[in-house]
Amino acid sequence: METQYSIFNTAKRIISDYTLCAECFGRQFALLGTGLSNQERANSILTTLLLEYNDLLNESQGNKDLFMKNLEKLQEIASKMNFKPAILLMKKFQPEWQDSTDKVCYLCNNFFQRVNSLVTTIINNAKDYEFENYLVGTSINAKIVDKEDEFRAKLEINTGESMKKNFNRVVGKKLEVIWGKFVEFKQPQLNIQISIDRDRYKVQVTSNPLCVKGRYRKLIRGIPQTHWPHKKCRGKGCEECYFTGKQYPTSVEELISPEFLQSSRSDQSVFHGAGREDIDARCIGPGRPFIIELKEPRIRSIDLHRIQKEVNKKNGDKVEIFDLVFVPRSEIKNLKQSGEATAKTYYVLIKSETKLTKRDFKCKLASIKKKILENPILQRTPLRVVHRRADLTRKRMVYDIEFKWKNRYYFSSRIKAMGGTYIKELISGDEGRTKPSLSELFGRNLRCAELDIVNIEYR
Ligand SMILES: [Zn+2]
Ligand SMILES: [Zn+2]
Known part of the structure; x- marks a missing residue:
């Protein structure tokens, strides 16, 4: 019994002190019941109150003061909550009664009544985009949010949801019906951003990449x-x-x-x-x-x-x-x-500054190969890129290397190395910034004449 009374007491206090639209009224009870819209919550509470007042009005027909007091209560639901059944009942008891015309919801400034025009704007803005799903996001002026917080603190309401959530859902549902497409939270294709100020709204429709x-x-x-x-x-x-x-x-x-x-x-x-x-x-x-x-x-x-x-x-x-x-x-x-987790294979044509005989070349290969494969290459950021990258020394690995003699000035190499290895510098030595380098190991100045990446593998 206690809980039931507290809902209706809260409802009665709201109605006596404020003018609210059905969404804003129902939203105060949003955490009660599931599968209900806030409109349904508002209707249900207001209908129950209306039945109670109707009963009291019938019973107080003989007592004018009491009758007028009860009529006032009914009028509040009719006028301040804009509740149609209460308006009809008012007219039944007082045919000459006129409802007031300018009702402004204390909490939302009648924004919820403008949802249809807002939805039309969204549909117009979205018509150039092809999409399968979407997400509605609303930002509401902080003053409006604060006002509702104060309202709830004053009336000790702890069963409400945020206006933002309420608004997103109402707009989302309408779009769902019109478009026949659903809201997607994780990766929406279309983003609908609504911002609500005191008396105006802005709609921005963007298509995600x-x-x-x-x-x-x-x-x-x-x-x-x-x-x-x-x-x-x-x-x-x-x-x-x-x-x-x-x-x-x-x-x-x-x-x-x-x-x-x-x-x-x-x-x-x-x-x-x-x-x-x-x-x-x-x-x-x-x-x-x-x-x-x-x-x-x-x-x-x-x-x-x-x-x-x-x-x-x-x-x-x-x-x-x-x-x-x-x-x-x-x-x-x-x-x-994924860059460094790859192994890349390069084909390089290498030019020697000084003559390199085939015999000289051949007898050095085994030891060079060993030195390059067994130890990490310490590579300081090359001079040619240091203006745009941090000057650091990085450890790189060469996984495989093969050489082929061409003539006394040229030989080629197939190098498989860790992603991020600077190959040109591995050959030239980059003035000592890459160690060891092929120049150092061959004991002469070498440079890269042609470079191809022939394979990229993920490890
Ligand atoms: Zn409202
Ligand atoms: Zn230019």
Whole structure:
């Protein structure tokens, strides 16, 4: 009996002191019952109160003072709670009674009554996007939230839910019915952000990135993996770069992305590689994993087979892509972290500054191989990249190395090493920053004339 009375006492205190809409009234009891909407909660409590007042009114017909007191109670439910059955009953007892027209909900400023117009705005803003699921998020002005907190503290209400949660659900349910699509919390394709101020709202609809993973082969030398702004003008465009703002005329990224951007009608894309090869190195064999992140895509059901075919048809002699699959965005982090966990195999053409006879070459090989395979290579950040990377000494491993003599100035090598090893420096020694180096072990200045990545393995 106690609990039942406390709900109705709270309800009566709310009704006597405040004007509320049904959502805001029902929300105060949201933790009671499941599978009910706040409207249903409001209806149920108000209906019970209405029946009670009707009974009291019938019984007090003979006592005018008591009758008027009870009528006042009924009028409160009719007017302040805008409860239709109470309005009808009021008219029955007092046909001349006029309901007030300007009712403003104390808690939400009638925002819940504007949900339909808000939903129309959302639907209009979302009409250009293809999506299967979505998420609604609402931010509500802190003053509105504080007001409800104070209201609850004053009335000792501890069965309410937040206005934000209430609003998200009401809007989400309406969209669910109209779109026939469901809310997704983990990886929504469409994000609907509503912000509510005192008397206005803002709606922002954004499409979450679409990510496609694949592998690429770079078949030519001289192009970087991603677009490089021209050093001199920092990408602004100048005479020297023919106002392209580019240091290199193209890149793997620029050759690959247009087809993806066009098909998905995205605003822009970001190219993520599992490491990168030098500009003058090719990347052949099974290729290098990459993820292309398409921002604000309008179309999601893009045909990866067709895109692969188009990209390869256009760039077949420069860049090739294959093994395309859709991946969640979280894969970008995994791709970036996978760098050092790989073993890469390189083919290198090495030039010697001084003559190297075949006999000299052959007799040194066994000991060089042993020295390079048995101990870690200590590699300080190369001079050529130290301006953009921390100057550290890193331990690298060479897993396998083979040599082949070509002529007195050239020999080639096949090197399998830990991801992140700087191969050019392993050959040159980088003025003593890489130890040991092939230059040091061969006792002469060597440099890398050609570099290809021929395999990338995940360990
Ligand atoms: Zn309200
Ligand atoms: Zn420039």
